[in-house]
Amino acid sequence: MNLFTGVESTALFGGEVPPAVRRLIDSARGASRAETGAILWTAVLTSPQSLPPYYLLYKFHASQGELDEAHEVACKALAVAARQASIDSDWREVQPGDADFATPGPARFWLFTLKALGFISVRRGERAVAHELVGKLRMLDPADGVGYGVVEALLS
Template sequence: MILDFLVKEVLLPFGSEQPGPTQRLDALLSTGGDLTHAEQVLRSTLESEPDAFAAYFALYKLLFRQSRLPEAEAVVRKALAVGAGQGGFCSDWQDHSATSAPWSTVNSPAHFYLFSLKALSFILLRQGRMAECRSILDKIAELDPGDLIGASVIRAYADGAASA
């Protein structure tokens, strides 16, 4: 397999997707090829299925692991807009409160949004954009006080980077 996870493994946390498209994406990615092939499959999937949470997740993860951080950031920002659109809430993370969406509902667009927001914080951290990273981490802590998405791990990295 090209990536170190099956796309269908990310179906559960992001729940709103249909299993058919996710299985097709997994099948295409598992046929072999290289990272360029995987990226083409993911981008093609997003062209035909622009609300495919798993494809966004896989694509921004792929780009991040290749240190293509500006591209990964652009994909994450698009994923945030799609998650907000599907969830019926504002796409601007700064405008959210603990009650603006069902953040603790794991199988929801709100959960995908939080997961993508966590990814954005890590991308910003890797780019050295510490103030933006910390602002997002503070917002995630407000929206996800139980740390369901594991943003405390990114906060620990940020704390370590700040003390280095």
């Protein structure tokens, strides 16, 4: 799934982005690095309840090696998704029956973002946190539907 290339986000996020946000995302394609960051931040601020711009922004920062920024955005995304999915704001407290993590929508996005935080934690050298995150992912997604096994392999 890649909103930059036009592949839709419904499999993970459960819906489309608002038209104004779509226009911003479209304008980010082919933009300079600085412009892309500014456009994606604008998208998040324009529609703070829309989950896809958070994904694009934390992925953008991570790809640029801006791990603190990626972590900050992923934590914000996790909080928004938790509210939308009606699950605990503390990821450590979330239990398997709290939401349907296999169905597209905020709970699945939350789970995917938890995986992203695991990856970011590995890259930041926070192995203990990454192990905790993988443990929670293993509990919530035993079939590894979001692909946390990649993060787990980095910890081996």
